[in-house]
Amino acid sequence: MAFSLSSSSFIHPELRHIVAKMSFLDTLLFYVIHFVDKLGLWHRLPVLLGLAYLGIRRHLHQRYNLLHVGGGIKGQKYDADEFCYRTADGKCNHPTNDIIGSQGTFFGRNMPQTTSNYGLLDPHPTVVANKLLARKKFIDCGKQFNMIACSWIQFMIHDWIDHMEDTEQVELRAPDEYAEGCPMKSFKFYKTKKVPTNSPHSKTGCLNTRTPWWDGSVIYGNNEDGMKRVRTFKDGKLRLAGDGLLDHDEKGIPISGDVRNGWAGFSLMQALFVKEHNAICDMLKEHYPDFDDERLYRHARLVTSAIIAKIHTIEWTVHLLKTDTLLAGMRINWYGFLGKKIKDLFGNFGGPILSGLVGLGRPRDHGVPFSLTEEFVSVYRMHSLLPDELILRDINSTTSEYECPPVVEKVPMSVMAGKEGERRLSQIGMEQMLISMGHQTCGAITLWNFPSWMRNLVAHDINGEERPDPVDMAAMEIYRDRERGVARYNEFRRNLMMVPIGKWEDLTDDDEVIEALRQVYGNDVEKLDLQVGLHAEKKIKGFAISETAFFIFLLVASRRLEADRFFTTNFNSKSYTEEGLAWVNKTETLKDVIDRHFPSLTKKWMRSSSAFSVWDSEPNPTNYIPLYLRFATT
Numbered sequence: 212m213a214f215s216l217s218s219s220s221f222i223h224p225e226l227r228h229i230v231a232k233m234s235f236l237d238t239l240l241f242y243v244i245h246f247v248d249k250l251g252l253w254h255r256l257p258v259l260l261g262l263a264y265l266g267i268r269r270h271l272h273q274r275y276n277l278l279h280v281g282g283g284i285k286g287q288k289y290d291a292d293e294f295c296y297r298t299a300d301g302k303c304n305h306p307t308n309d310i311i312g313s314q315g316t317f318f319g320r321n322m323p324q325t326t327s328n329y330g331l332l333d334p335h336p337t338v339v340a341n342k343l344l345a346r347k348k349f350i351d352c353g354k355q356f357n358m359i360a361c362s363w364i365q366f367m368i369h370d371w372i373d374h375m376e377d378t379e380q381v382e383l384r385a386p387d388e389y390a391e392g393c394p395m396k397s398f399k400f401y402k403t404k405k406v407p408t409n410s411p412h413s414k415t416g417c418l419n420t421r422t423p424w425w426d427g428s429v430i431y432g433n434n435e436d437g438m439k440r441v442r443t444f445k446d447g448k449l450r451l452a453g454d455g456l457l458d459h460d461e462k463g464i465p466i467s468g469d470v471r472n473g474w475a476g477f478s479l480m481q482a483l484f485v486k487e488h489n490a491i492c493d494m495l496k497e498h499y500p501d502f503d504d505e506r507l508y509r510h511a512r513l514v515t516s517a518i519i520a521k522i523h524t525i526e527w528t529v530h531l532l533k534t535d536t537l538l539a540g541m542r543i544n545w546y547g548f549l550g551k552k553i554k555d556l557f558g559n560f561g562g563p564i565l566s567g568l569v570g571l572g573r574p575r576d577h578g579v580p581f582s583l584t585e586e587f588v589s590v591y592r593m594h595s596l597l598p599d600e601l602i603l604r605d606i607n608s609t610t611s612e613y614e615c616p617p618v619v620e621k622v623p624m625s626v627m628a629g630k631e632g633e634r635r636l637s638q639i640g641m642e643q644m645l646i647s648m649g650h651q652t653c654g655a656i657t658l659w660n661f662p663s664w665m666r667n668l669v670a671h672d673i674n675g676e677e678r679p680d681p682v683d684m685a686a687m688e689i690y691r692d693r694e695r696g697v698a699r700y701n702e703f704r705r706n707l708m709m710v711p712i713g714k715w716e717d718l719t720d721d722d723e724v725i726e727a728l729r730q731v732y733g734n735d736v737e738k739l740d741l742q743v744g745l746h747a748e749k750k751i752k753g754f755a756i757s758e759t760a761f762f763i764f765l766l767v768a769s770r771r772l773e774a775d776r777f778f779t780t781n782f783n784s785k786s787y788t789e790e791g792l793a794w795v796n797k798t799e800t801l802k803d804v805i806d807r808h809f810p811s812l813t814k815k816w817m818r819s820s821s822a823f824s825v826w827d828s829e830p831n832p833t834n835y836i837p838l839y840l841r842f843a844t845t
């Protein structure tokens with residue numbers, strides 16, 4: 212039966228082999244989304260139907276787009292009651308296997324490694340970077356997203372993912388005919404480390420040097436040594452300098468959970484959440500005077516990590532994908548269809564749809580142990596969010612309320628990175644930096660917008676030390692996806708059950724882009740690199756990213772919550788304390804966190820509805836949300 216359905220002429224011929232693997236019921240569900248996809252319709256549907264479409268899609272991705280890598284690594288059972296806190300290296304979170312999700316485990320996959328035979332240099336990454344990625348003129352993303360939003364996502368990336376490097380280097384040398392226009396004729400970098408996996412999907416896999424859980428490792432570190440470095444071992448608190456910013460070691464490297472490839476905006480986010488952690492410690496100590504340093508630290512870490520996850524889910528993502536359907540969808544992920552008020556009153560009684568993923572009785576991994584995936588890394592390559600200059604504003608000006616303060620200086624972003632960035636940040640101070648970033652729009656995720664300064668970038672190693680060989684990040688990103696066997700754009704879409712493109716006009720209506728694509732890839736749409744496709748794709752109104760990238764988010768954003776014991780079984784007062792849970796519950800937005808530490812700052816400077824939108828923009832009109840969804844979205 213499944214065969215006859217899958218071979219139906221209704222299904223795009225290139226998707227039939229995927230459908231052939233499906234159960235009868237899933238094939239029927241696939242028909243529904245495929246029908247909607249063919250009409251290009253889901254984002255125009257009324258909210259409830261849009262949510263139903265996304266619900267079906269997520270279900271199918273959970274069934275067919277989660278592949279476990281590294282079956283050979285055997286973990287052990289452990290006593291979950293004894294480890295009812297987030298450990299330094301991410302061990303002891305999966306209910307029955309202590310290793311899953313810990314530092315140094317494999318990246319998973321959402322689809323098999325590419326089956327295409329294109330070579331690593333076909334076409335040359337430098338040519339792709341020059342012709343399609345390099346910024347000609349800064350393209351901003353309007354009022355939707357500001358530099359705080361841009362720094363926030365780097366803050367998240369450094370919580371979740373980073374590939375372990377090999378000790379062997381590779382050199383990329385621009386072909387002679389293009390060398391002229393290149394910022395660097397050649398550059399060297401370390402290969403990604405590949406290790407045997409014992410998995411059917413891929414013989415080798417890559418290792419994550421960070422803990423993939425949403426555990427705040429960006430401020431707490433990814434192992435015992437990292438954790439010791441950041442703690443004061445007094446009252447549960449973390450180290451901060453006297454000016455409220457991160458402390459530094461004798462070499463000028465910040466003391467924080469992750470110090471690789473940072474810049475002042477990223478460091479500011481770290482410092483803000485260290486402040487939050489320390490404020491939670493104070494609150495807990497007041498309510499529970501018997502708690503010792505260790506207990507205060509453990510509870511405060513759980514609470515801080517949950518606040519970070521919550522802000523990302525119900526605020527940052529909603530601003531990235533600014534549509535009513537996603538506003539409802541993301542809040543339903545946290546609070547459920549019945550909304551916050553009902554959840555506050557009755558707790559989790561209705562399962563994931565009615566009461567949300569958070570606080571579910573048990574973690575759910577859909578039969579595939581939790582990890583973040585290669586494809587997830589690829590869709591988060593969003594360096595075009597970064598501008599070329601940071602615009603500093605005069606916060607002592609007599610500007611009237613909510614007006615954009617005047618510019619005092621435009622500082623090249625390259626200067627704001629690394630140690631020099633840290634030095635500048637301590638001169639600028641937290642408040643001026645927050646207000647300046649709040650008022651600056653960030654870059655749009657589109658072609659010809661890759662920051663110029665990152666094409667000759669001094670990168671940093673895992674200890675925050677400068678690398679001797681600068682790199683062309685734009686070319687390197689193309690190389691990385693190929694090196695890691697991530698499918699190119701069309702194969703990626705097919706694997707996500709999306710209709711592939713047949714010609715360049717299916718991707719974009721921009722003639723200039725089509726001409727440039729032809730120059731680089733000829734008429735071979737299969738050759739199109741994933742990054743180029745994601746950046747060129749026509750966007751859904753309100754979305755700052757492509758639809759193709761979004762379907763990976765749809766799967767992984769839920770998974771980060773529902774697979775984690777501390778957002779499900781252990782999201783309770785025993786692990787978090789009564790007061791800790793109340794702190795998570797009352798914190799809804801980044802503005803709430805900023806207000807806690809700088810009580811008059813947003814009142815004076817922020818007109819926008821969210822700290823992630825440009826601050827002098829008009830607040831959102833109350834979105835049209837149908838009556839039956841009002842309680843879910845407020």
Ligand code: HEM
Nearest residue numbers: 361364365368372373374472474588591592593594670691
């Ligand atoms: C000043 C800011 C930033 C600098 C200097 C920077 C630099 C770098 C460098 C050097 C790498 C490693 C490249 C490699 O060896 O493959 C990297 C990886 C990456 N960056 Fe950034 N980055 C910045 C901001 C951002 C932002 C805003 C995002 C947005 C999401 C982002 C997302 C990523 C991702 C997804 C990776 C891949 C990680 C992996 O391979 O596991 N970065 N970045």
